[in-house]
Amino acid sequence: MRQEQALDSGATRPALENPTRRSLLLGSAGAMAAVSLLGFTPLAKASEPKSLPDFAAWKDRNALIVYTANTMETQRGAIGNGVITPTDRLFVRNNLPAPPATIADNPDNWEVRVEGVKNPRTLSVGELKSMGVTTVASLLQCSGNGRAFFPHGASGTPWSVGAAGCVMWTGVPLKDVVDALGGPADGARYITGTGGESIPDGLDPKSIMVERSVPTRALDTALLAWEMNDTPLTHTHGGPLRLVVPGYYGVNNVKYVKHIAFTENQTDAKIQASGYRVREVGKPGSPDQPSMWEMNVKSWVTAPLEAGHSGRNMIYGVAFGGTVALEKVDVSIDGGKTWKQGRFLGPDLGPYAWRPFVMAADLSSGEHRIVSRATDVDGNTQPEGRIENERGYGHNGWSDHGVSVTVS
Amino acid sequence: DNTELGKEVFTQVAQPSCTICHALSDAGSAGAIGPDLDELKPSRDQVINAVTQGVGVMPAFETSLSAEQIEALADYILSVTTNAN
Numbered sequence: 001m002r003q004e005q006a007l008d009s010g011a012t013r014p015a016l017e018n019p020t021r022r023s024l025l026l027g028s029a030g031a032m033a034a035v036s037l038l039g040f041t042p043l044a045k046a047s048e049p050k051s052l053p054d055f056a057a058w059k060d061r062n063a064l065i066v067y068t069a070n071t072m073e074t075q076r077g078a079i080g081n082g083v084i085t086p087t088d089r090l091f092v093r094n095n096l097p098a099p100p101a102t103i104a105d106n107p108d109n110w111e112v113r114v115e116g117v118k119n120p121r122t123l124s125v126g127e128l129k130s131m132g133v134t135t136v137a138s139l140l141q142c143s144g145n146g147r148a149f150f151p152h153g154a155s156g157t158p159w160s161v162g163a164a165g166c167v168m169w170t171g172v173p174l175k176d177v178v179d180a181l182g183g184p185a186d187g188a189r190y191i192t193g194t195g196g197e198s199i200p201d202g203l204d205p206k207s208i209m210v211e212r213s214v215p216t217r218a219l220d221t222a223l224l225a226w227e228m229n230d231t232p233l234t235h236t237h238g239g240p241l242r243l244v245v246p247g248y249y250g251v252n253n254v255k256y257v258k259h260i261a262f263t264e265n266q267t268d269a270k271i272q273a274s275g276y277r278v279r280e281v282g283k284p285g286s287p288d289q290p291s292m293w294e295m296n297v298k299s300w301v302t303a304p305l306e307a308g309h310s311g312r313n314m315i316y317g318v319a320f321g322g323t324v325a326l327e328k329v330d331v332s333i334d335g336g337k338t339w340k341q342g343r344f345l346g347p348d349l350g351p352y353a354w355r356p357f358v359m360a361a362d363l364s365s366g367e368h369r370i371v372s373r374a375t376d377v378d379g380n381t382q383p384e385g386r387i388e389n390e391r392g393y394g395h396n397g398w399s400d401h402g403v404s405v406t407v408s
Numbered sequence: 409d410n411t412e413l414g415k416e417v418f419t420q421v422a423q424p425s426c427t428i429c430h431a432l433s434d435a436g437s438a439g440a441i442g443p444d445l446d447e448l449k450p451s452r453d454q455v456i457n458a459v460t461q462g463v464g465v466m467p468a469f470e471t472s473l474s475a476e477q478i479e480a481l482a483d484y485i486l487s488v489t490t491n492a493n
Contacts, residue, residue, distance in 0.1 A: 044454060050447065095465065097440040155463040200441065202428045208465045209415045270465060 010282070037051065043214055056099045056236045063089040067157050070094040074162035079302045081316045082354045083346040084137070085165030087229045090237065092143050093163060095210050095228035095271065096197040097103040098235055101255055103196070107232055107240035112224065116262030117180025124242055125226055134223060137349035139166045139320050140253065143276055143292040146395030152281050154392030161300045161401060166318075166354045169244045171225030178219065188262035189216055193243040196256035202381075206269050212252050213266035214293055221246045221352075224257065245354035247323030249292040251276055266291075278389050285390075295322030297331050298396040299357070299374035299383055301403050308407045312367045317342070320354035321376035328375050331359040335369035336384065336399065363407045371402035410476075417477045422459075422469060426481075429466070433490035442443025442466055449489045455482035 049351030055068035063078035110124035142163035195210035233239030274285030299319035330339040342357040427437035462468035
């Protein structure tokens with residue numbers, strides 16, 4: 001039944017020729033096999049597709065690779081040529097178990113405390129809705145998207161390319177809220193957001209709480225969002241209220257946000273102090289290492305993925321510049337020896353959104369290594385290789401992100 | 409057989425206790441902070457690495473547990489998860 005539904009929704013996606021769609025119907029097995037071929041041990045070894053956890057039961061199982069109850073990746077072929085990622089296909093990564101679904105029953109009643117401003121206040125979502133509103137298209141991407149390609153076996157979920165999606169966020173600009181409360185306190189250098197998850201007894205809250213600090217330069221774009229893709233934000237994705245920092249890695253977009261503070265220092269919660277820090281392989285995390293804030297320029301092919309036919313093929317993919325608009329994306333069908341510029345598909349939804357792209361190519365019989373390389377308007381371009389690092393963060397090398405396609 | 413020692417480490421010795429964060433039916437635990445071990449079925453190396461060095465929000469137990477205790481823990485988890493099918 002589910003498989004039939006998947007076929008139906010596939011058929012309504014125009015002209016996306018994807019011979020590997022079948023792999024979508026097999027759930028996670030295909031992706032697991034792909035990871036195994038690269039010589040890595042997948043985190044989850046079970047070959048039977050896992051069922052969706054209760055808090056995400058409404059998601060499209062066939063579009064997702066389910067690793068654990070809190071980690072679900074979008075299948076590479078499920079993105080296709082979409083500008084906006086359908087909510088039921090968007091990846092899920094919760095650092096802590098989600099609060100009960102009932103917290104989103106009366107979203108206007110959810111309260112967030114704002115401190116580190118001239119006039120600290122507790123505001124309900126209902127009140128926030130009268131203070132201002134904006135809608136922004138922004139890519140959501142986990143810091144570890146691409147971790148599966150690191151040969152040292154970086155610990156954490158072995159995301160390939162699917163811990164990413166582009167969605168529309170609607171909410172109040174954080175700046176409007178702060179202005180209404182008299183502006184940030186003197187000396188504020190960070191915006192610190194705290195999630196509303198409950199923490200079990202017996203643990204030091206600082207060791208697991210989701211509390212992230214981002215530099216105050218993000219105040220120009222940050223928002224407190226109550227809608228995603230034009231519908232009320234589900235608790236699966238952080239509703240009733242989520243701090244959204246466009247262009248910043250996923251972890252900074254704090255779900256169930258209950259506390260916002262303008263602070264002189266970054267929080268000493270572990271997730272900030274030593275988590276999400278880029279360091280050499282084998283080194284522990286510490287506050288002096290770069291934090292996962294702004295995303296870098298990146299792209300990958302979404303079709304074809306495994307098999308093509310000889311002759312003209314449409315090669316699809318997605319590309320983004322993090323916080324910087326894109327200049328171009330180049331595509332190679334010979335593993336990077338020669339490049340041709342791809343064409344962006346669909347409307348430009350701003351610097352924080354991704355741009356689907358397409359390039360027509362004549363493929364001859366045999367093996368083709370298809371890769372893509374994006375360049376932003378500041379001239380930043382994807383490197384060929386990886387920057388090796390302990391946790392496998394921030395990978396945007398074009399070589400690893402390519403696909404090997406057999407043309408017959 | 410050191411799986412008895414491993415179970416003791418899982419349920420009592422390790423601090424904070426493994427049971428607070430991990431579900432493992434043999435140990436009667438239903439923690440939901442970290443992965444459900446019955447589902448994850450981690451390899452012996454995965455357990456040893458995670459417990460020794462920590463993973464993400466999971467702390468490192470390198471200084472609070474002995475190598476023998478960590479290996480017993482891994483053997484125990486393997487013994488109650490890999491044969492489950």
